[in-house]
Amino acid sequence: MSKSHAVVHSALADEASQHNNTLSWFDITPADQERVRSLAPIADHVGEEIIADFYAHILRFEDAAQQFADDTQIERVKRGQKKYFQELINAELDESYAEERKRIGGIHERAGITPTLYVGSYAYYLQRLSQSILENGKEDPHKLFGLVLSMMKIAHYDMALALETYVEAREKTIEIHERQMRELPTPVLELREGLLLVPVVGALDSHRARTLTMQLLDGIRDTRSRAVVLDITGAVSIDSSVANHLFQAMTAARLMGAKSILAGISPTVAQELFRIGVDTKTFTTARNLQQGIELAASALEAHSKHSV
Template sequence: MSDIIASSAPRADRLRPATDEQLRWFDITETDRSRAEALAATADELAEPIIEDFYRHLLSFEGARRHFRDDDQIARVKQGQLRYFRELVAAALDDEYVANRRRIGLIHERAGVTPTLYVGAYAYYLHSLGHMVMDRMQDDPARAVSLLLSLNKIAHFDMALALETYVDTREAAIEQREREMSELPTPVLQLRDGLLLIPVVGTLDSFRARNLTVRVLERIRDLRARAVVLDITGVAAVDSAVASHLIQTMTAARLMGATAVLTGLSAEVAQALVKIGVTSEALHTAGDLQHGIEIAERLMEG
């Protein structure tokens, strides 16, 4: 165990404490490791009946049964689970083990194994093993309890790894979605000679707002636009940062000699604009697109 601690290299991932730190957090000592190992033979022997038992329990649930295509798959998953629980008592708790557990967590996540299902299976295993170990060690129940408590620590460490992976995977998916949203192109449409319409849809972060501004300004120059209607009906959320981005775009359009009209303002957007000190005097606004286009046309004529 001391070898393991000494050899655990610092990981590139700074947010995640290194393996030895995690082990310290769960208070898993060399004693716990050797106690768990003392259970190895028993656990090995009992793993199979427990898992058989568990699958009888699991397959009695309609929702769980739908996860499996056929008996072959059930057999394969059973084998995997056997290995999983054997490693729990026998494997060295090193970086490689952690990486492997995280990989399994990822597979679970992709296969749609929910945290409830995962933790439930774990609890079932620990509970069954506990009962059987207590039965076998009736002559020394105190030792049985201490062995099981040590195994409990390792099991919790193990579960934490899997759950972290779940969270990480979900977070990565959300991030990906957000990136896709912010990379959505915003078309700059020419409604008629000199009048541009820009329907903004989705979320507007500073990266996208900057691109939007640059594009609008270029199109104003290229199409010799005199008026621009910026429609934000489809913008998910407008906070004061987004509002100030929109004002910047409109101000820059004015500097280039094009009048900008902002349309599709919801009550929240109006409040956000007031909060950053923008009033309708400094800005042409309209509640809906039709009205906005009418205003723009009037401004172009006048």
């Protein structure tokens, strides 16, 4: 076996092991699968009626009705849901089943079908099917309870697969937004002669903080500014490493002859600066941007009088 084939084989084995572990986590056994398959005649008999009643029920609610454009879409969704529940009753819970459930969960998420609507439809179906099992079943009550319990195990496993896809999609969306925020440019603005403003918006990581420092120092050199306001009101996710970079930026600005003012400082940032031992006497802080600009203007006036 080649090295590449061995890697693929190992990955497939890991996936199969993880899949089996998940089934074990839900305590799903081959006996549970067989019991659920035995429900097929009842499920086929009442399935369409349950789905029709469910949509008649939810379409009375405005939020749910807005999920559907017209009757044609509703009928298409009904057919898909019937197939979905038939596959549930077939209980062929292999890796391909799990992947297909995740794929469908992704379609639901992209289509805007909320977890509430998804779980609500599932709960309605299970409730009605359980009633039909208890009403039409000829077995003793203990066996009927076992049938319902097995169905609930597999249904909860099935729901978990789809909801994992919802969570993964939301996490991916958040990650994309955070990356976009990190990639936002940080302009160095000359508000007036001798005064620079650096507004920081979005997530500020170490890489972006280093870039900000270089832009700030270049701006001080090019404009010969004597005061700098670093406004972090719109910044998020400032940890100790980033706080240290901010301190270094303001220290470097002071060494170039510019007074540094940190505006919009939050309690969290203040705690981080204190925790890493920053000497706040080396720069000035301001509650907000307006106060920061006023302090910078006063510093420039004082510098002008001193220079005369």
